[in-house]
Amino acid sequence: MLASAIRDYAVDYGVSAGDRTVIVTNNDDAYRTALTLKRLGLVIPAILDARHAGGGALADEARSLGIRVETGKGIAKVKGGKHVTGVAICAQAGEGAVLDEIACDAVAMSGGWSPVVHLWSHCGGKLIWDDAQAHFRPDPDNPPRGADGAGFVLASGSANGASDLASVLADAHAAGQAAARAMGFEPQGSAPTASQSNEAMMEPVWLMPQGAAIDLRMKAWLDFQNDVKVADVQLAAREGFESVEHAKRYTTLGMATDQGKLSNINGLAILSDALGQPIPQTGTTTFRPPYTPISLSVIAGEATGENFQPIRKTPLHGWHEAHGADFEPVGHWRRPYCFPRGEETRRDAVHREIRQTRASLGLIDASTLGKIVVKGPDAGRFMDMLYTNMMSTLKPGRCRYGLMCSENGFLMDDGVVARLDEQTFLCHTTTGGAERIHAHMEDWLQCDWWDWQVYTANVTEQYAQVGVAGPNARKVLEKLTDDDISADTLTFMGWTEITVAGIPARVFRISFAGELSFELAVPAGQGRALWDVLIEAGADYDVMPYGTEAMHVMRAEKGFIMIGDETDGTVIPQDLGLDWAISKKKDDYLGKRAQARSHMTDPNRWKLVGLETLDGAVLPDGAYATAPGHNANGQRNVQSRVTSTYFSPTLGRGIAMGLVHRGPDRMGEVLEFPRVDGGIVKARIVDAVFFDKQGEKMNA
């Protein structure tokens, strides 16, 4: 233990670290520990003073009390396993040959003192190396400076490098006077005085013994908290981590809760020695608060318990909770994955929800979808640049599915766009894309097309949105509205404004499930009321709410892509067979140029197809199909990756989509997908649309 700590334990808390304490030191202060313990009746078997000349007055006092004092000596080894049983002593100037062994229970060590420079350094002040005292202290010529270039911190006393009481008092008094003058006062009075103590100079001891061979250096700890040894720092230097910042991170020296207060100077000295350069040339890392450890709760602040993280809740969240929803996180939102009933498993619940939606009627909370209004005289032009499709030709009252690419051509988001009026579009984004896509729009408008007359507004949270899907969707809505939503009036991909049970709503006739489907958007506060009347009116059709998993399976049955499943930031729309959604007539759109690059038009790209297992099993998600031969790393070549895979309750078998090397050219071929647990799943390349290929259901 540090000699000062042993002294504090004894004096402040009445705790003895051991019956017999050997002291090892390079300065006079540790003698105070010896004298204190001795006077408390404890045994000091020896004081090992690494300095050849030994100490000053305190050393004489120790000798007079009968304590054995050895000068020029150090500790070669500490004996003991679970606790200290003794020390082997050696000459500090030697290589560690054992001269004597002394039985003891504790070792009190002292390597000298360094000023507390953390606040000074943290504020930007520089340090200088004080060779005489072997420490870094504040450089008075380079204090922390304010905006006006003047220093704004004065260090005083011990923090300024003064060591004994008399110089501490003198230095602190001078600093106080300087501060008073800086404030415009005339200081008065004189410094209190202390008698000059007769202390011998400290001598730096960076390694004990100084000629320690590798076996001893490997046990010579520098950082007691992170177990960094002399040998580790020397290895860092040999490996090329010569900058003190690099050596610190390579070894973790000084990165424990003491933040290097015990180890940094010793570590820097060892590093300097290994690099063959003086200590000031090696420099220091920046000393910073926290000076004393702080608890994690201080850092966490209010972010604990219910305030740990904001959870985004839709206006229907309370209903979902009350009806046993099994939630999953989607961004910060929580969305129902499914609504298990009774003892039902998740899988059973998902299958029931799908069967019921396909057979009759299902409801989904689609409130989390992003909704961004784009308005202005240049809105059409802007939309044509944002989406790969031609959006400017969309008629008010109509909807169009659109794709958005990054400047590099990669598919980044998709969704249905509704034209509200001549100058206004409503863009639906993915749940996770609302903020990102809004920022993307503003980025282009503010930085590149700043002279285009377009405004955007993210109105995602203004609306609750409910998907009503299934063969009976129109019937249930017709019970709740007097407005005309017949197949002839509100055709597929149309939208209109209606009143549902007294609630004003926009109704979009769009479909992600592949069923006859309406999405209703109402003011968020009316969302719950809308949901309640739909549940009530839908009872005749045994309506069931369905979750995100049923939605995923149903869209996969239809071969609809999902951003984040079929895309991963490296996929372009052409890979997914979405050429129909890429306008050939437009001069430009974001990503167009990138998609013309040779790698993007390479016929060898992996492209989306359906995958049908030969035995009806479900392909493992993310599985790769092998190809003949091995690559440069000796791994099997691959030719396909599964992007979406589910059991389809509608078809009673596994269905999947995947990206396959030249996939669309290879219909009917059988690929082999090794399983993680061994074995192989064989799957045939098929069309990605597994269900209702003609779209008769959603056009009903």
Next chain:
Amino acid sequence: MPDPVTPLDGARYEGFATIAEAEPAGMITLRGDLGSDAVAQAVHAATGLEMPSLRQARFGAGTAALWMAPDEVLLICPHTEVGERLAAIETALAGQYFLAADVSDARCHLHVSGPGAREVLAKLCPVDLAPDAFTPGMVRRTRMAQIAAAFWLDAGGTFHVICFRSVADYAFGVLKTAARPGGEVGLYA
């Protein structure tokens, strides 16, 4: 139009400040050239108020006009009047380049009041809330713990905090925690 439904059902908490959900209000986002006479007239037509300047809030009877961004103001009016006030804006700006949207249901609106109100917000937002630094009629868009929020101080000393509706529970939760008795710092006492 059915009666408005607020996200917190009128929740209220009495700590060393009072946290209470505000009554429903109409809110309109208006984007346009705030320096133009036409947009100033639209703001006046909708609220009877002058255009607020940088980070300024203006108040009327049941109305407010709040600076949000160099090209955006938030207008507050009685909930039942949103339709007609939107229409007034559309009329005032006919043929102009602007965007006005009803966002009355998009947000949670809370009042933080009482002597400890400044301190509660100071704990959660990186804003100088000293009495001489943040004065009535000021509005600030900022961060409240982990969410985006905005607040303004009315003439009666009540802070109005708005955030998105989906995080209403979180907003109420952190304000409640910050106002819990025993947590007084006394910074502005």
